[in-house]
Amino acid sequence: NAGVTQTPKFQVLKTGQSMTLQCAQDMNHNSMYWYRQDPGMGLRLIYYSASEGTTDKGEVPNGYNVSRLNKREFSLRLESAAPSQTSVYFCASSEQQGRTEAFFGQGTRLTVV
């Protein structure tokens, strides 16, 4: 009964380093999302994948890339980390159709120094 699983939970990067955040869901959802959470700004959508084989930009995509590896897995990559990318990152999944809720992972707290 894992739901949405993210790894790692914490990460510290130096400016310019790269890393990939991993996400997997076991709810057979078609759609998956990456959000970032910053103080006073709520959650902002970075990228999403409406279904396997598709990805699209969200509200704040600059500096990120994504891969929908299969129906279960959706990864977020930072190619050259910047201090402005210090944030908490959440992966989520949902049904593709309808005005339904999303289910969230535990988050990754990323600090770029």
Add this chain to the structure above:
Amino acid sequence: GDSVTQMEGPVTLSEEAFLTINCTYTATGYPSLFWYVQYPGEGLQLLLKATKADDKGSNKGFEATYRKETTSFHLEKGSVQVSDSAVYFCALSEGMLTGGGNKLTFGTGTQLKVEL
């Protein structure tokens, strides 16, 4: 576009006090409305939802009623506990993102602190 406005926090209450966290929204269509809760160090969990006007969502003693006439979805609980200390997010889902998937719009969150 869609937007969600929540009251600023933090909200500090004594245990057993009555809680109201205000939420109003702007949407062009007929959204579903949600309250999520985030406990320290954890992800967001769905607390309750409502999908049409006058619906009341409820869970764990929390309630919220979908008020279309006032475009509001205020969260209430009659008697809070220390364990309710968390950040609460109001959100709406109105339609689809380009290519599919649900478009969720979140408020900025309201931190609740409950003291003994």
